[in-house]
Amino acid sequence: MISTPTALSIAQELLRCPSVTPADAGALGVLETLLKAAGFEVHRVTFSEVGTADIDNLYARIGTSAPHICFAGHTDVVPPGDDGAWTHGAFDGEVADGLLYGRGAVDMKGGIACAVAATLDYLAANGGQPQQSGKGSISFLITGDEEDVAVNGTVKLLQWAAERGEQFDHCIVGEPSNVEAIGDTIKIGRRGSQSGVLIVDGTQGHVAYPHRAANPVPDIARLITALNDEPLDAGSAQFQPSNLEFTSVDVGNPATNVIPAQARAKFNIRFNDHHTQETLRALVDQRLAAACGNRIRARIEWLPSNADVFVTKPGAFTDLVSASIAEVTGRTPDLNTGGGTSDARFIAKYCPVVEFGLVGQTMHQIDERTPVSDLDKLTAIYRGVLERYFA
Incomplete structure (x- = not known):
């Protein structure tokens, strides 16, 4: 041979x-x-x-x-x-x-x-x-x-x-x-992979006059908790449950006496075959809207993904x-x-x-x-x- x-x-x-x-x-x-x-x-x-x-x-x-x-x-x-x-x-x-x-x-x-x-x-x-x-x-x-x-x-x-x-x-x-x-x-x-950025808008102001501002930091903390608390699904025959993980929280504010105008949190979702990218985005957007109510101004900036x-x-x-x-x-x-x-x-x-x-x-x-x-x-x-x- x-x-x-x-x-x-x-x-x-x-x-x-x-x-x-x-x-x-x-x-x-x-x-x-x-x-x-x-x-x-x-x-x-x-x-x-x-x-x-x-x-x-x-x-x-x-x-x-x-x-x-x-x-x-x-x-x-x-x-x-x-x-x-x-x-x-x-x-x-x-x-x-x-x-x-x-x-x-x-x-x-x-x-x-x-x-x-x-x-x-x-x-x-x-x-x-x-x-x-x-x-x-x-x-x-x-x-x-x-x-x-x-x-x-x-x-x-x-x-x-x-x-x-x-x-x-x-x-x-x-x-x-x-x-x-x-x-x-x-x-x-x-599993598929989908990343995004949660953006919460507030109103910048002096910390001594909080009634003249709207602080996005407590609001983004509440939204992170809300999005994490409810499971996306219970898994499927071949896959473990989908999971959403927040990876950073940023306000871009070096000062200690200024309420920031905006807070942003990056996250990634690893999702199973209960979802497509489109249905997953719609589900998370829906949950965000429910958590915001009429008071919090927030949105998700979805990042491009080719990971189905x-x-x-x-x-x-x-x-x-x-x-x-x-x-x-x-x-x-x-x-x-x-x-x-x-x-x-x-x-x-x-x-x-x-x-x-x-x-x-x-x-x-x-x-x-x-x-x-x-x-x-x-x-x-x-x-x-x-x-x-x-x-």
Whole structure:
């Protein structure tokens, strides 16, 4: 059999590219070289938008027919922080005591490396094609714009692919889904995210003459309490209850003897499938109006959001991934929708998608790292997914 690169060697190459978002730093080139050599048709696509950085993206496919499974992910990483605080260089890709260190080792260059290694090994064992019959397709949809604003990445790459006639049947995003050990969690959905600013207007005045002013500070405190006191919902079959969290209160007033003219409070809502962005905004606006009555002058400034709620309901595909996990680890994964948002929210509009990758305990931390043995396990799981998918 033809020798193919290991997940460790691929991950080390990727980690040595300092691709702090929005920089690519050669990371996509590493993947392009590997995939082209394996027979993939590879496209590099750059997207732009006013006020944001140009972003390089990669789409690669082998095969031209269904069934079509896609591996998706991102090669951009968050900044490493204090370089001197790292035990091993953030972009050195060093292995020490069985651990691979580097920014992106977990989130998510390690996961991409495992998917590529598994795919190349699978193809080498199957005559260089997804199925020996010649049917089936495998693709990679990789962006450099996930850790920042996420406007010139996956969302536009999916639109570009759709305009080319690409159709995906299923997708795996290699985000670090596991909590404590490889195989403990598959993410089958994510809550939506909606941010806003609560604005309460008052009348500025001297603190010695409060009857000549209207203080917005007590009013905004009452409204925060009112909006927090009543739950948005009780959760659903696949999701925990939606939650509204206030994150700051600001009056822009450095003086101690002046009643401010306005108070503002920022908040974020993580919402489940009881709501859409539109119905959620309407519900909160309605509750605010009721809390204000005829006395308090307040409004919400809703911020733009592209983070919709989604869920891939358990079925044949989640069963297939779970079976591959059980074969390698002996674990039955929890099908979970917790955590923050990811690019899977964009993919869910095109095909069923799950997230399964490495253990996320050290992502975004100093000394981000993963056991090399976890890379081997994840590669074996992805390989098992391909074998079952094209059986």
